[in-house]
Amino acid sequence: QVQLVESGGGLVQAGGSLRLSCAASGRPFSRYGMGWFRQAPGKEREFVARISRNGDNTDYGDSVKGRFTISRDNSKNTVYLQMNSLKLEDTAVYYCAAASSLYSDYVGFDDYWGQGTQVTVSS
Numbered sequence: 001q002v003q004l005v006e007s008g009g010g011l012v013q014a015g016g017s018l019r020l021s022c023a024a025s026g027r028p029f030s031r032y033g034m035g036w037f038r039q040a041p042g043k044e045r046e047f048v049a050r051i052s053r054n055g056d057n058t059d060y061g062d063s064v065k066g067r068f069t070i071s072r073d074n075s076k077n078t079v080y081l082q083m084n085s086l087k088l089e090d091t092a093v094y095y096c097a098a099a100s101s102l103y104s105d106y107v108g109f110d111d112y113w114g115q116g117t118q119v120t121v122s123s
Helices: none
Strands: 003-007 010-013 018-025 034-039 046-051 058-060 068-073 078-083 092-098 117-122
Touching (some): 003 092, 018 092, 034 068, 034 078, 046 068, 046 078, 058 068
Antiparallel strands (some): 003 018, 018 078, 034 046, 034 092, 068 078, 092 117
16 A cells, blocks of 8 residues: 655646645555646546656656656655646646556556645636
8 A cells, every 4th residue: 555645736826836745655665656647627637747666767748748847756755746837727636646566667547646735826
């Protein structure tokens, strides 16, 4: 089992920045991939970003490429999502996720998810 606790959400103006953090516990952090997803009201869940176990490989959803950066600090058991140039359409609950399988870099909808943190972008 993995416990995931997100933080850093809040209200920000369009064009601004926020950094989300997700602290993980329960398994050796460096042994599984991590990711971020989001869900806006009335919309389906959306993939945002994922990062490999050692942090060398990252992948982003098309809507956030060039604006968001995922990173991880294995010494702190924490994954981050730096969000720049925020847009109104980035408003959503953001969820941290961890790969269910040890030694897997892939993390998807069916893996471990945190409780989420709200990000609201205002005009």
